[in-house]
Amino acid sequence: MKRRSYPGRWSAKFIVMLLLGFSVASLVVMQGHYSLVMKPSAETSPPPVQKPKIAFLFIARNRLPLDMVWDAFFQGEKEGRFSIYVHSRPGFLFNKATTQSAYFYGRQVNNSIQKQVDWGEASMIQAERILLRNALKDSFNKRFVFLSDSCIPLYNCSYTYDYIMSTSTSFIDSFADTKEGRYNPKMYPVIPVHNWRKGSQWAVLIKKHALIMVNDDTVFPEFQKHCRRRSLPEFWRDHPLPSDASKEHNCIPDEHYLQTLIAQNGLEEEITRRTLTHTSWDLSSSKDRERRGWHPVTYKLSDTTPMLIKSIKEYDICDICYANCSRIYSALMMTVLVMIRT
Template identity: 60%
Template sequence: MKRRNSLSLSSSSSSSVWGKLQWNGKKFVYLLLLLFCFTTFLLLQSPYNRLETSQSSPSFSSSSSSSPSVHHNSKIAFMFIARNRLPLDLVWDAFLKGDEEGKFSIYVHSRPGFVLNEATTMSPFFYGRQINQSIQVDWGGSSMIEAERILLKSALNDPFNKRFVFVSDSCIPLYNFSYTYDYIMSSPNSFVDSFSDAKDSRYNPKMHPAVPAQNWRKGSQWVVLIRKHAEVMVNDDTVFPVFQRHCKRKSLLEFWRDHPFNSTCIELKNQVRLKKKKIDIKNEESGGCISKNVDDLVGGDGVTKVS
């Protein structure tokens, strides 16, 4: 009987010792895991802190001065071309609420005399943002270009506007504000939809030599311009007058359908060199859409182009 008791005592004591060892082992593993997590956190924070330090500290090396930089007060000018009201103003309201540092400006060109206020828009961001020098725009006419130049001229008055985005009253943002801002500002290039079409018959030979046939381009009017190219369009006194003289009346709506002014003007002023990429044009003759597969086409003098 005593032997059984001694055996039970020894087994219970050994099990308790083994339990303590297991518990101590678990605590040791937990401590190792905590140490590992803390070390990993420090390692992850280290490059982030170095990045913040390098961004906040001024550098006067030649390499840093030559690379493109954006001031923290730099803004994107959103330039809306509308008939009257902005039917999607609430979508833009939600988008613009993502900006907490005043990194955007708004300019709206609508019919003369139209005022954006509480009665005409549901977004306070658009109150009073109409252009007072607006003109009557004939959709499909050269007055559309004049409206764009008026918008650009107004936006260029603000020295903090560094990027200029043309937006229609039916456009909506696909990403949030911070992503859009960082994406546009991180590139030193303009984004211009520009391509030549050998089958295009709208070029008027009388435009030569101001607008040579080899510089004739098609493209969308919804572009993103750096300040340099915005100034090119506003100060242009060659391309636009030629367009007005020789590109009217004869199939006017068809002529302006692909809005050749932006791409042709920048093409002529900057002699852009393109890297050819894949593009598919579908059903253009039958009035279908133009679909593109683009891999960031960067040309000379800071123009990102679709071609």
């Protein structure tokens, strides 16, 4: 006797088998998709890591007369390890009409001080603080280099970067100043005489010291009130000072402020006591003997030779003493370009 067939029973089995097969297939597909997502693609590389940057801070009157020298310098850097900020007169824009280098397009700060920045005045410090404040907005900026519009680099960008980043200290020329009588007793007790320092204004700062400088609301006001330079004739060698001029108080803020600020904060162990920018105060170093007022010698065409650049680079106090040279006349641009590239 044959068993009776139950169509509903086979239909149920078929549905169960179909669902089971669908579930297994889904698991296989999901596993494959998960593996593709989790497995790194050989063709996909991780995003590049931004390296610490050096901020080049230029103080200019208007244009940068040596912009093409700096253009050649920055062209050697392919990893984006530098940034540029320029303090110029209010409203001045760096564009195709005002600079020959695209690296400077739009790099002017938008909050320049209203009055002219004068060397030997507190306005110079104000300009430096404005530049630092703008540069500190970029968290990747770790070193901050002060430069004038007459500075040129002496080494290529890669070498300069490696040298500056090789130490954890700031480069600040600083020494105790006890002979020239520039300390104003009116600064006491805010700035005691034992913290009074002098040195070149052209410094390279680590981020910690840059933050201290922009946030300083104690030392800088004292300099604004009690540190002012004495006027000198433009060609002071040809016009000797009156006999009583030495009795006038003479204080040049940008030669004392940063150094004194570091001493005030007890941070002198965190600096290398020298500048990386060469300047000459010796008239014999210039054939044209061009030195005006309190300014150092300006090198002219007759001065700038391969021997001059070589002598600055080989200054024998240290392995690499100077990374930049200041007070270069704009007519020397092509000569300097050839010497830096060779």
